[in-house]
Amino acid sequence: MLGGFSEEQIKRYSRHIILPEVGGKGQKKLLSSRVLCIGAGGLGAPIIEYLAAAGVGTLGIIDDDTVDLSNLQRQIIHGGNVGIHKVESARQFINNLNPDIEVRTYVERLNANNVVDIFKEYDIVVDGSDNFATRYLVNDACVLTDTPLSHGSIYRFEGQVTTIIPHKGPCYRCIFEHAPPPGMVPSCQEAGVLGVLPGIIGVIQATEVVKYLLGIGELLVGRLIYYDALNMVFDEIKIRWNKNCPVCGTEPKITSIQEEIYGESCRIW
Amino acid sequence: MIVELDLRGEVCPYTFVKTKLKLEELESGEELNVILDHAPAVDNVPRSLKNEGHKILEIEQNGDHLWKVKILKA
Numbered sequence: 001m002l003g004g005f006s007e008e009q010i011k012r013y014s015r016h017i018i019l020p021e022v023g024g025k026g027q028k029k030l031l032s033s034r035v036l037c038i039g040a041g042g043l044g045a046p047i048i049e050y051l052a053a054a055g056v057g058t059l060g061i062i063d064d065d066t067v068d069l070s071n072l073q074r075q076i077i078h079g080g081n082v083g084i085h086k087v088e089s090a091r092q093f094i095n096n097l098n099p100d101i102e103v104r105t106y107v108e109r110l111n112a113n114n115v116v117d118i119f120k121e122y123d124i125v126v127d128g129s130d131n132f133a134t135r136y137l138v139n140d141a142c143v144l145t146d147t148p149l150s151h152g153s154i155y156r157f158e159g160q161v162t163t164i165i166p167h168k169g170p171c172y173r174c175i176f177e178h179a180p181p182p183g184m185v186p187s188c189q190e191a192g193v194l195g196v197l198p199g200i201i202g203v204i205q206a207t208e209v210v211k212y213l214l215g216i217g218e219l220l221v222g223r224l225i226y227y228d229a230l231n232m233v234f235d236e237i238k239i240r241w242n243k244n245c246p247v248c249g250t251e252p253k254i255t256s257i258q259e260e261i262y263g264e265s266c267r268i269w
Numbered sequence: 270m271i272v273e274l275d276l277r278g279e280v281c282p283y284t285f286v287k288t289k290l291k292l293e294e295l296e297s298g299e300e301l302n303v304i305l306d307h308a309p310a311v312d313n314v315p316r317s318l319k320n321e322g323h324k325i326l327e328i329e330q331n332g333d334h335l336w337k338v339k340i341l342k343a
Contacts, residue, residue, distance in 0.1 A: 014282055014283065017289060017290065025293060
């Protein structure tokens, strides 16, 4: 045991330990960190893959879905697991990749009643959800519980990603106060998605999580990356804290998580 | 007190990885002596340590394939 690492861990994490910005101390921080991944689908799969490989000690995964053959066009970790719960499939993947990781699975949907209790157990939340109701619920709960959040979302060939540190930068509602009306934005099931797209966005989210846990580099706080795969363009959009934001503004209208706010459309009034 | 780390049998990059982990346990200004028998490490380890700001006090050859690298922790 050198620096509290087993021989196997020294080998496994050697490429991290060599980095001056990480070292043994940084790797220990990762091993003692707790990250919650919302969803184990398109975004969740690559997020889980890289966070587990990086040695994030506790990975919580919430998803109530089962693996479908149509998922395997992009959700690499679920290969061979059609029909089983995604969280269980993810657990198998993680156990094979890195036995250091404690996996906590939640076979349920995130909702107004469970969100605060679950978030309390984690240092940072990564949103890999595929619908507006969950996205706004996650944002609001992160702001209200002061939990950092990595946001990512994808559509056909485009994706966006930003990092939210509540009260230190803008939140998702500062940018998009309300969800679009139901039916205006088709789901990925209806719209299609390029299989590699969630890999890119999810891995950027995982990068932000690792940086946050290590306390290194510049996070995507107050910045949103917009990625266009067709034209292979990354744009950076500066975003500002909105003093009229319904959840993190000076006079917030949302001060607790109330179920009726998070209907399909996520309109709050 | 001089701390000694015997890395005979270790090859790159683990020679550096283990030296770095040991240095993290020491205080600034403490001396670490690392024993190496892997020739490339005699160049690589001091170079990587200098990159991280540590000082190489001496590289002592104690046989055909045996070296002692004396390091002062930054």
